[in-house]
Amino acid sequence: xxxxxxxxxxxxxxxxxxxxxxxxxxxxxxxxxxxxxxxxxxxxxxxxxxxxxxxxxxxxxxxxxxxxxxxxxxxxxxxxxxxxxxxxxxxxxxxxxxxxxxxxxxxxxxxxxxxxxxxxxxxxxxxxxxxxxxxxxxxxxxxxxxxxxxxxxxxxxxxxxxxxxxxxxxxxxxxxxxxxxxxxxxxxxxxxxxxxxxxxxxxxxxxxxxxxxxxxxxxxxxxxxxxxxxxxxxxxxxxxxxxxxxxxxxxxxxxxxxxxxxxxxxxxxxxxxxxxxxxxxxxxxxxxxxxxxxxxxxxxxxxxxxxxxxxxxxxxxxxxxxxxxxxxxxxxxxxxxxxxxxxxxxxxxxxxxxxxxxxxxxxxxxxxxxxxxxxxxxxx
Numbered sequence: 001x002x003x004x005x006x007x008x009x010x011x012x013x014x015x016x017x018x019x020x021x022x023x024x025x026x027x028x029x030x031x032x033x034x035x036x037x038x039x040x041x042x043x044x045x046x047x048x049x050x051x052x053x054x055x056x057x058x059x060x061x062x063x064x065x066x067x068x069x070x071x072x073x074x075x076x077x078x079x080x081x082x083x084x085x086x087x088x089x090x091x092x093x094x095x096x097x098x099x100x101x102x103x104x105x106x107x108x109x110x111x112x113x114x115x116x117x118x119x120x121x122x123x124x125x126x127x128x129x130x131x132x133x134x135x136x137x138x139x140x141x142x143x144x145x146x147x148x149x150x151x152x153x154x155x156x157x158x159x160x161x162x163x164x165x166x167x168x169x170x171x172x173x174x175x176x177x178x179x180x181x182x183x184x185x186x187x188x189x190x191x192x193x194x195x196x197x198x199x200x201x202x203x204x205x206x207x208x209x210x211x212x213x214x215x216x217x218x219x220x221x222x223x224x225x226x227x228x229x230x231x232x233x234x235x236x237x238x239x240x241x242x243x244x245x246x247x248x249x250x251x252x253x254x255x256x257x258x259x260x261x262x263x264x265x266x267x268x269x270x271x272x273x274x275x276x277x278x279x280x281x282x283x284x285x286x287x288x289x290x291x292x293x294x295x296x297x298x299x300x301x302x303x304x305x306x307x308x309x310x311x312x313x314x315x316x317x318x319x320x321x322x323x324x325x326x327x328x329x330x331x332x333x334x335x336x337x338x339x340x341x342x343x344x345x346x347x348x349x350x351x352x353x354x355x356x357x358x359x360x361x362x363x364x365x366x367x368x369x370x371x372x373x374x375x376x377x378x379x380x
Contacts, residue, residue: 044125045106047132048195057107061099068097068134077193078201079186081154085201088146088190094139095194101135133195144183150204151181158210175210175221182207221351221366226307230300230324232359238278238293243356245275245294246363249301250354254344259313260352262298262333262340269294269335281332284319295332296324298340300363301352302331305342308350308365314341346371 041060043053050067052060073095077088109121158178182205189202232239248266269275269291278292295318302315303325315331316338322330331340344350351366 041103041106042109042122042125044122044127044129045109045132046129047102047106048134049131052106057103060103060106064097064099064102064134068099071197073097073194074197074199077190079150079190079204080201081150081204081206084154086146086150090194093143093146094137096137098135098137101137102132105135106132136191136194143187147181147183147186154204155179155181155206177208177210179206179208181205220349221368223366223368223371225350225365225367225371226304227362227364228300228304228307229363230296230361232296232356232361233323235278235293237276239356239359241269241275241278241291241293242296242361244273245291245297246354246356246361249297249352249363252352254342254350254352256344256347256349258344260342260344262301262331262342263335266294266297266333267335281318281320281322291335295322295330296361297354297363298331298333299325299329300361301342301354302340303329304363304365309345310350310365311343311345312341313343314339316340 040057041052041055045053047064050064052063055063073090075090077090079086079088109125156176156179159173159176185205186202189205192198193200193202232242245266249262252260252265254260267273271290275291275294277288277290279286280289280292280295282289299322302312305312306329316333317328318330318332321327324330332338333340346367348368348371350371353362353364353366355362
């Protein structure tokens with residue numbers, strides 16, 4: 001005679017027992033129908049729509065070779081840019097199916113998986129089969145050269161802002177945005193076309209870019225707020241130091257309200273930073289020291305900043321007059337003690353362009369049209 005407690009017990013656990021039995025049957029079924037899963041191809045995986053379940057890797061390679069022998073790679077891919085076309089011979093660029101790597105990508109699906117983790121993923125593959133493409137190989141260098149030749153023929157490179165000094169006048173060509181082929185995206189389109197045996201032409205994908213100058217770029221500027229020019233003397237080492245310091249401040253961006261430090265931007269004056277021995281002024285005397293001449297860069301920047309109406313937060317004169325700027329318009333700098341600090345009082349960022357052109361040091365303050373007049377009050 002069955003008691004009520006037994007009936008309740010069986011009623012409660014019967015669904016659980018049935019579910020566990022079903023799961024066990026499925027698991028056992030998977031193990032039974034995929035005896036080679038640990039060594040071969042799991043069920044639920046196809047290559048280009050071809051079922052390779054249960055194959056050993058070597059057998060799968062042979063099978064794919066047989067299948068693809070009757071479906072060779074298309075002979076040619078056409079790349080286009082507007083009305084221009086470039087034929088790409090798959091034979092010339094050694095496109096071929098890599099059967100071994102194709103199977104390797106399949107076996108990697110369950111690589112290093114054991115126990116229930118592997119069983120669960122085998123079940124997932126049966127529930128949600130995946131179709132994987134054939135892996136292609138090709139002559140990477142030759143294809144890169146081919147795409148580069150198209151890039152050179154159809155794209156305009158970016159231009160940084162260029163300073164020139166002509167007929168006693170500063171001529172500045174503002175930065176220009178460039179265009180280049182998006183190699184990765186275009187390559188993926190080529191591979192997709194070959195893998196799908198599609199004969200439709202491929203439109204080359206391009207992207208725009210700007211020349212990077214320092215930490216930022218100067219393409220945002222379209223106006224010269226001010227400029228100043230000083231002449232270099234015949235001392236070669238001094239010119240080396242001026243050239244190096246000019247490079248280090250070139251491209252600097254000063255945000256609204258930010259204070260620019262010449263010493264922080266240029267860094268320590270030593271050989272590791274590109275500086276050499278040249279004359280410097282020390283207590284009204286000329287002596288040789290590392291970095292001699294960079295005060296001319298600071299002085300030229302100081303004068304350009306004054307002409308732009310930028311507040312000078314810190315500036316030190318030399319102990320004697322210098323020849324490259326008028327009396328009282330110089331700026332002495334010494335790392336760790338004397339600095340030139342300039343504040344951007346505009347509501348927009350401004351940039352510094354600094355170059356040596358024909359034995360002349362040219363420094364320009366760049367901005368945009370609004371930066372000519374819009375200023376923010378300076379706290380005193």
